[in-house]
Amino acid sequence: MSVDAPPLADAPPPAGKASSxxxxxYVDHSVSVAHPGRMAAVGRLFGLEPPPVETARVLELGCAAGANLLALANVYPDATFLGLDLSRVQIDAGAAVAAQLGLTNLELRYQDLAEFTPEEPFDYILCHGVFSWVPDAVRARILEIVRESLSPQGIAYVSYNALPGWHSGGMAREMMLYHLEGQADAADPKSRLEHAWGILKFMAENVPPRAESHRAVLNAFHKVFEENADSYLFHDFLEDENRPFYFHEFASLLAEHDLAYLGEPEGDSLVGLDVSPEIKRTLAALSDDPLRREQYGDFLRCRNFRRSLIVRGEAAIDRESPASRIDDLFVLCPLREVPAEAAGDDVPAPGVRRFATPDGDRAVDTPDPALAAALTRLAERWPAAIPVGALVREAVQEAGGDAEDLRNGISTLFGQSLLKLFSAPPPLASVLSERPVGDPLARLRAAHGREQVTSRLHVEIRLPDLARWVLPRLDGTRDAAALVEELAEGAVRGEPALQYEGQPVADLALARRLLEPQIASTLDCLRTLGLLAA
Structure with missing residues (x-):
């Protein structure tokens, strides 16, 4: 269970329409891909002119406690945001945070989506974790709201459980629901979770030897539930409504409401799957219809969840040569070069350079000097977003090669979710100032003991221990020396505890000496995490 998970409520829900x-x-967190700047980038790649994020009007349907909109409103003060949700508890919690931050550009409203009538257009509409979990009538109303209120060049985001991959999730859900039917106390949330968790654990641990593939599926879900908050199991798997969709079914629903599918915010609908060129050509030959090819792609990868971008039906989508429109976008990439001595037995071939994500889970080998030069520049300038056009010019000038090939290489990495594209650079401090200013929302969260906060790149970050102490104090009045002094004075009192050679530190000078490098590295860590305001 997540350490930041909210407790199960002991009191009954407030008067009015009850909500589970x-x-x-639900765990209060932002959704990285549900960022208007990333949505707008996909729109531009497909020939649209989405409104500027900095002054946009943004609507979120089913905003929970508003974590997504709080993070956006905090970073974009000239944009306006409206969030709707049927849980008064969550709306009140989010509104309290907005009031503490003094946000005047955000409204969180207790509202039944089925009864909402938009009074003005919105440039970006977000609907995460709702579409599959509501009745058909509410699903239809969501698409009606998008059609009625989306501005001419606006973009909507809707996530939903996808088939064929969700068949395994449906199996786990049906097994748990069947077990709950026989439990007298299944209506109690805590008991419901215990029974569901218990039957899944029992089944995963006792699968017969000849059903190893089944064991692997159950163990995978058991691990997911262990790593997530109880609210994830309770709502995503045990709610009355949970309707997965094949992509072609979702596309048909859009057409019925005069809407059109644009793409995915992580780019994997732009350049296809991370497979060989031969497989891509075969997929392309199966149909001239890009929507049918999307469905074949889902069959191939057994996709279980989609985050689809939607536009008005009359939008002039141009799917030809998206890489040719990439120059005006801004790129962020977490890949770092792996030294040859750190590659172990899997050493790249001569002339090939390897770049990997910070956790080492994914890597890219490239023999292209221009792409390697571009990735090196992105690493050096992180967390600043760089204009793609300038990056291409600089990399080709340094390493040679063809600019069009480099654009295609960047597009391929985007399609593999190894870099992010934005329509405008996220506002943050990429260089450490003398008196740093932490992101206001992240500072507030950390001050209230939250281990996980949202960066100005709209990414959830789990803070290291010392960062949780430093971040709330970054109000622009303290330099590194002041932070060292404040922490050292507390350390000699045992608040926090500081040890040297196994003994508590009682000497102020020693405490300063020990803490100076730690404060310096923590400040740089907060900078690289995108948690400092410009």
Whole structure:
């Protein structure tokens, strides 16, 4: 269970329409891909002119406690945001945070989506974790709201469980629901979770030897539930409504409401799957219809969840040569070069350079000097977003090669979710100032003991221990020396505890000496995490 998970409520839900989210509030977190700047980047790649994020009007349907909109409103003060949710408990919690931050550009409203009538257009509409979990009538109303209120060049984001991959999730859900039918106390949220968790654990541990593939599926879900908050199991798997969709079914629903599918914010609908060129050519030969090719792609990868971008039906989508429109976008990439001595037995071939994600889970080998030069520049300038056009010019000038090939290489990495594209650079401090200013929302969260906060790159970050102490104090009045002094004075009192050679530190000078490098590295860590405001 997540350490930041909200507790199950002991009190009954407030008067009015009851919501299971009042009793079991969902974990309050932002959604990285549900960022208007990333949505707008996909729109531009497909020939659209989405409104500027900095002054946009943004609507979120099913905003929970508003974590997504709080993070955006905090970073974009000239944009306006409206969030709707049927859980008064969550709306009140989010509104309290907005009030503490003094946000005047955000409204969180207790509202039944089925009864909402938009009064003005919105440039970006977000609907995460709702579409599959509501009745058909509410699903239809969501698409009606998008059609009625989306501005001419606006973009909507809708996530949903996808088939064929969700068949395994449906199996786990049906097994747990069947077990709950026989439990007298299944209506109690805590008992419901215990029974569901217990039957899944029992099945995973006792699968017969000849059903190893089944064991692997159950163990995978058991691990997911262990790593997530109880609210994830309760709502994503045990709610009355949970309707997965094949992509072609979702596309048909869009057409019925005069809407059109644009793409995915992580780019994997732009350049296809991370497979060989031969497989891509075969997929392309199966159909001239890009929407049918999307469905074949889902069959191939057994996709279980989609985050689809939607536009008005009359939008002039141009899917030809998206890489040719990439120059005006801004790119961020977490890949770092792996030294040859750190590659172990899997050493790249001569002339090939390897770049990997910070956790080492994914890597890219490239023989292209221009792409390697571009990735090196992105690493050097992190967390600043760089204009793609300038990056291409600089890399080709340094390493040679063809600019069009480099654009295609960047597009391929985007399609593999190894870099992010934005329509405008996220506002943050990429260089450490003398008196740093932490992101206001992240500072508030950390001051209230939250281990996980949202960066100005709209990414959830789990803070290291010392960073949780430093971040709330970054109000622009303290330099590194002041932070060292404040922490050292507390350390000699045992608040926090500081040890040297196994003994508590009682000497102020020693405490300063020990803490100076730690404060310096923590400040740089907060900078690289995108947690400092410009």
């Amino acid at each position: 989210y009042d009793v079991v509030p």
